[in-house]
Amino acid sequence: MVLDKLKEILSAQFGIDEDSITENTDIAGDLGADSLDVVEMIMTLEDEFAVTITDEAVAELKTVGDVVRYIEGMLE
Numbered sequence: 444m445v446l447d448k449l450k451e452i453l454s455a456q457f458g459i460d461e462d463s464i465t466e467n468t469d470i471a472g473d474l475g476a477d478s479l480d481v482v483e484m485i486m487t488l489e490d491e492f493a494v495t496i497t498d499e500a501v502a503e504l505k506t507v508g509d510v511v512r513y514i515e516g517m518l519e
Contacts, residue, residue, distance in 0.1 A: 445492070445511045445518075452487050453507070456480065466508030488514065 446466065454461040457474050470476045476484070485496050488510070494517040496504075504510050 445514050446507070448491060449488070449507060449510055449514075452484065452491065456484060456487070464507060466506065466511060468507045469505060470507065470510070471505070492518065494518070 450461045450464045453459070453464055453468075453470075453474065457476070457480075459474070464474075468474065470481065470484075474480075481501065485501055488494070489496055492514050494514060496513070496517075500513060504513060
């Protein structure tokens, strides 16, 4: 569920096919996300999942899988 929604969000934000996004996709390296892209993504995720993602956590979230695991941990 979290992965599918994240893929949908990233697909819309970066204009790429959802099928090309995997848990191993590097947000900066593979998607070319800059700091503003990351802020936009985090704000969208916080709204979508009703969670708060700290600045410290953002620094550790490198891949799509990292983001999924973080959000799933917040939802438990």
